Amino acid sequence: MVGMDTQVLIVGAGPTGLTLALDLARRGVPFRIVDASPAPFAGSRGKGLQPRSMEVFHDLGVIDEVLDSGRFHLKLRACRGREVLREWDVHEDRHPAVDRPYASTMIIPQFRVEQILREALPQPVEHGTPLTAFTQDDTGVTATVGGRTVRAAYLVGCDGGKSFVRKELGVPFRGETHEDMRMLIGDVRVSGLDRDHWYQWGGRPDQWLALCPLPGTDLFQFQSTGDGEPSLELYRRIVRERTGLDDVVLHDATWMSLYRTNIRMADRFRAGRVFLAGDAAHVHSPAGAQGMNTGIQDAYNLGWKLGMETLLDTYEAERKPVAEWLLGMTTAIMRSGKLFENRGDETLQLSLSYRTEEGPGLRAGDRMPDGVTDQGRIFDLLRGPDFVTLDLGDDPVLVRPDGYVAAIGRSAIDAYFGAAPVTQLHHRRVAARAAA
Numbered sequence: 001m002v003g004m005d006t007q008v009l010i011v012g013a014g015p016t017g018l019t020l021a022l023d024l025a026r027r028g029v030p031f032r033i034v035d036a037s038p039a040p041f042a043g044s045r046g047k048g049l050q051p052r053s054m055e056v057f058h059d060l061g062v063i064d065e066v067l068d069s070g071r072f073h074l075k076l077r078a079c080r081g082r083e084v085l086r087e088w089d090v091h092e093d094r095h096p097a098v099d100r101p102y103a104s105t106m107i108i109p110q111f112r113v114e115q116i117l118r119e120a121l122p123q124p125v126e127h128g129t130p131l132t133a134f135t136q137d138d139t140g141v142t143a144t145v146g147g148r149t150v151r152a153a154y155l156v157g158c159d160g161g162k163s164f165v166r167k168e169l170g171v172p173f174r175g176e177t178h179e180d181m182r183m184l185i186g187d188v189r190v191s192g193l194d195r196d197h198w199y200q201w202g203g204r205p206d207q208w209l210a211l212c213p214l215p216g217t218d219l220f221q222f223q224s225t226g227d228g229e230p231s232l233e234l235y236r237r238i239v240r241e242r243t244g245l246d247d248v249v250l251h252d253a254t255w256m257s258l259y260r261t262n263i264r265m266a267d268r269f270r271a272g273r274v275f276l277a278g279d280a281a282h283v284h285s286p287a288g289a290q291g292m293n294t295g296i297q298d299a300y301n302l303g304w305k306l307g308m309e310t311l312l313d314t315y316e317a318e319r320k321p322v323a324e325w326l327l328g329m330t331t332a333i334m335r336s337g338k339l340f341e342n343r344g345d346e347t348l349q350l351s352l353s354y355r356t357e358e359g360p361g362l363r364a365g366d367r368m369p370d371g372v373t374d375q376g377r378i379f380d381l382l383r384g385p386d387f388v389t390l391d392l393g394d395d396p397v398l399v400r401p402d403g404y405v406a407a408i409g410r411s412a413i414d415a416y417f418g419a420a421p422v423t424q425l426h427h428r429r430v431a432a433r434a435a436a
Helices: 015-027 051-059 063-069 110-120 164-169 234-245 291-308 313-336 379-384 412-419
Strands: 006-011 031-035 075-080 082-086 130-136 141-145 148-157 173-191 197-201 209-213 220-225 249-266 275-276 388-393 397-399 405-408 427-431
Touching: 006 015, 015 031, 015 051, 031 291, 051 209, 051 291, 063 110, 063 313, 075 130, 082 313, 130 164, 148 164, 148 291, 164 275, 173 197, 173 234, 209 234, 220 234, 220 249, 234 249, 275 313, 379 388, 397 412, 405 412
Parallel strands: 006 031, 006 148, 075 197, 148 275, 388 427
Antiparallel strands: 075 082, 130 141, 141 148, 173 220, 173 249, 197 209, 209 220, 388 397, 397 405
């Protein structure tokens, strides 16, 4: 770090930037995380946390706080006035198992996820500190941050769909904006409803309204089709008209926004020493609750590679196909109109893989499943910033720091370390037997 102010400059303190910061912190990698906003984001925006993201948070040591703050199996309730037309659980048949301890989507407001990550960081986020310019050369990036010059080895743009970093790089953000698909959203206080159901009204798409209780708060997330400048009076009128109920009363709102459906992806996720992650690299329909989660996993893929300063080219090679596939999947859900029907396992993000070969059973590139051994849970044995070889039997399994299988079998593991510029200093071996 000669001549450097920090190793990694993270721009944007949403779930993506905070996950990357926490991963770098446990590796002892110097970083700064800055955000142009004067204070943390106060809205729910994303509220669905997928099982794969919970596995990430297990590894990062914050899963207990996350589980205490969210809720599984919140039932949806479709109504006409007070009449219940239908009640169902999208994840009715999904329950924890040995290999997948987090089996279904959790409802948790984005602001709470961010708070948990911020509180786990060893240093504060620098709010009110915008990035206004940067250049790069062969050895680092020179950035103007909050009016001061900062020199870093790498810069990561986690600064959202309107990313300054992406625009400054000149990276195209290809796709489309659906101006005819708009949604009014917000966090509101409502009386007259219990907090055990995600309520929906509206027999036609243009009359749709949903009120979802946000766990751990006294708020509901307001969602409705419609247009116009968000205001408390507009939201109150929509609630009155679409519920037809005088005793369901919207009292106030802590956050309001008009959402336009964007489906876009950056041409590149890396340009030299500058990387794009989360919404700065890809945005898509909210159908399927994938956005916050995909950004979390972008950060998880990139963190260990920045920590070792190796395999950095594989970030784009691995994450861009995942983002492209997710854009297609969420767009298909949106066009089907079945936003709240039972979903396939792919929406849980447990089946996403970096495989380079096909075949049955566990393969290199797959997510390493959890399990029970005489040394404890596999996820607990993997926890930490290192590669781990699990000697579980005849074929040891080498697991990457992000929980995906690097190689299976002694010869394949030796070949992996021989071919990849990964030092053995980042590797540990665990001998364990499957529990009886």
